[in-house]
Amino acid sequence: MRVTGLGHASALIETAHGSVLCDPWVNPAYFGSWFPFPDNSELDWDEIGKVDYLYVSHLHRDHYDPENLKRISKSATVLLPEYPTDELHDALRDLGFTKIFRTTNGVVHDLDGLKVMIQALISPTDGPIGDSSLWLDDGTTKLLNQNDARPTELSAFAELGHVDIHMLQYSGAIWYPMVYELTDHAKQVFGEQKRARQFDRTIRYIDDLKATWVVPIAGPPCFLDEQLWQFNDLGTDPGNIFPDQQVFLDHMAEKGYDNGRLLLPGSVCDFAADGAPVAHPYDPATVFGENKEPYLRAYAARKKDVLEAEKASWAHPEIDLLPALKEWIEPLMRQADKMAEGINGPVRLTAVDAERGDVDMVLDFVAREFRAWDGERARYRFSAPRELLEHLVAIHEIDWVNSLFLSCRFSAARVGPYNEFVYAFFKCLGEERLNYAEGWYAEQSTDDEDTELDGWVVQRRCPHLKADLQRFGKVEDGVLTCQMHGWKWRLKDGSCLTSVGHPLRSSPAGETAAAQA
Numbered sequence: 001m002r003v004t005g006l007g008h009a010s011a012l013i014e015t016a017h018g019s020v021l022c023d024p025w026v027n028p029a030y031f032g033s034w035f036p037f038p039d040n041s042e043l044d045w046d047e048i049g050k051v052d053y054l055y056v057s058h059l060h061r062d063h064y065d066p067e068n069l070k071r072i073s074k075s076a077t078v079l080l081p082e083y084p085t086d087e088l089h090d091a092l093r094d095l096g097f098t099k100i101f102r103t104t105n106g107v108v109h110d111l112d113g114l115k116v117m118i119q120a121l122i123s124p125t126d127g128p129i130g131d132s133s134l135w136l137d138d139g140t141t142k143l144l145n146q147n148d149a150r151p152t153e154l155s156a157f158a159e160l161g162h163v164d165i166h167m168l169q170y171s172g173a174i175w176y177p178m179v180y181e182l183t184d185h186a187k188q189v190f191g192e193q194k195r196a197r198q199f200d201r202t203i204r205y206i207d208d209l210k211a212t213w214v215v216p217i218a219g220p221p222c223f224l225d226e227q228l229w230q231f232n233d234l235g236t237d238p239g240n241i242f243p244d245q246q247v248f249l250d251h252m253a254e255k256g257y258d259n260g261r262l263l264l265p266g267s268v269c270d271f272a273a274d275g276a277p278v279a280h281p282y283d284p285a286t287v288f289g290e291n292k293e294p295y296l297r298a299y300a301a302r303k304k305d306v307l308e309a310e311k312a313s314w315a316h317p318e319i320d321l322l323p324a325l326k327e328w329i330e331p332l333m334r335q336a337d338k339m340a341e342g343i344n345g346p347v348r349l350t351a352v353d354a355e356r357g358d359v360d361m362v363l364d365f366v367a368r369e370f371r372a373w374d375g376e377r378a379r380y381r382f383s384a385p386r387e388l389l390e391h392l393v394a395i396h397e398i399d400w401v402n403s404l405f406l407s408c409r410f411s412a413a414r415v416g417p418y419n420e421f422v423y424a425f426f427k428c429l430g431e432e433r434l435n436y437a438e439g440w441y442a443e444q445s446t447d448d449e450d451t452e453l454d455g456w457v458v459q460r461r462c463p464h465l466k467a468d469l470q471r472f473g474k475v476e477d478g479v480l481t482c483q484m485h486g487w488k489w490r491l492k493d494g495s496c497l498t499s500v501g502h503p504l505r506s507s508p509a510g511e512t513a514a515a516q517a
Contacts (some may be wrong), residue, residue: 039302118133150469216249346365381421472484
């Protein structure tokens with residue numbers, strides 16, 4: 001098996017029974033904020049696109065690039081994850097792909113000698129209502145492309161035999177804590193914590209699967225707009241959540257791992273050869289370390305016209321923002337029983353415009369109304385350029401996470417803990433998604449099985465996304481942390497310290513034993 005890196009989570013996997021192209025992202029995403037790092041736009045995508053199979057893991061725009069997908073051969077068979085909605089299927093069909101193989105979640109399919117299994121994650125917090133991992137076996141080599149999916153465990157893949165190649169995310173793909181209205185010190189502290197959790201989670205996955213070779217992928221993006229330049233990790237900010245491939249490989253080496261492999265756009269790794277040698281198209285040192293900033297400056301100069309064209313498309317002054325959003329969003333609020341209950345208050349939304357004036361609005365999840373803000377206190381507040389909100393209305397973007405929020409072109413503030421229902425609602429601004437998410441939340445219930453951790457008896461499954469706390473739980477100073485996503489609970493009363501709701505069943509081990517006596 002041979003793997004060619006194509007940038008970010010993009011890769012061409014050549015097997016004994018056909019070639020598979022994964023997540024071919026090239027064009028800037030999220031309001032022109034994210035660009036692939038290093039630059040992959042000069043690759044011969046027309047030639048690369050002559051493949052047997054296409055795998056698009058999910059609809060996030062750094063994985064699903066409709067403009068680049070137009071260049072991919074329509075004779076390719078799409079390996080489609082089993083998602084609860086048909087959005088990905090319909091999007092690929094609209095681009096001209098007609099050979100679509102619908103996989104069954106967790107089932108191994110034999111496609112003329114190439115064994116394929118896709119594990120789809122389907123909670124409202126997984127990607128844009130879904131994320132997935134791809135397992136391949138061509139008879140001699142097994143590969144897991146986990147990309148940026150975060151399954152609670154990898155046993156479904158490990159049970160299929162030893163994995164030779166493990167490709168997975170290690171870097172940030174979020175807006176926290178950078179956009180929050182916090183002091184610089186607080187942002188650095190929270191950033192350092194998040195960066196450490198990212199690395200710890202990735203190492204845990206590596207340890208769980210014990211693959212022969214590990215390939216860090218799916219990040220980081222780079223930020224070529226001067227307004228966002230500070231988000232690039234140039235080695236001077238320990239709180240930066242976007243470390244690059246070489247930084248993580250160095251971290252692996254410090255931890256004693258010598259099986260990491262670096263894939264740049266155009267790098268080819270022959271995993272069938274002894275030592276899995278990698279042939280790079282250029283010296284990696286030219287894009288990392290002290291050379292990274294000059295490389296990014298030159299990259300930004302090359303993409304200046306692309307970015308300017310992107311920005312020119314945003315403003316739609318003909319849109320009367322408040323009534324347009326009210327007509328769209330208020331009916332959805334009235335259907336969102338579970339999410340409205342979880343938010344239980346107003347969410348303030350401000351469209352900022354120094355020339356035309358701000359538009360201050362509120363989503364009142366108690367009254368289920370979208371209206372002008374009248375000065376009331378809101379626990380959750382978002383501010384974004386007016387032109388970006390106009391653009392979201394103009395294109396009727398139903399997933400603001402997969403557009404506005406990941407762009408980092410907004411600011412946020414909150415009083416109290418993180419509330420997942422707020423962001424879930426903003427990614428479900430369409431009836432199909434909203435109905436699915438409401439149903440999913442309605443079906444959730446507390447796990448009846450318990451486990452003992454450092455003198456405490458707690459429910460075994462995390463109240464957040466059902467991770468196994470026997471494996472991912474860590475107790476320190478009376479607080480349990482689920483290391484899957486960093487959520488915390490105070491054990492003396494089971495209250496969640498990370499988000500509203502999600503209580504944990506917990507009690508001292510002695511009390512449980514006495515009750516059973």
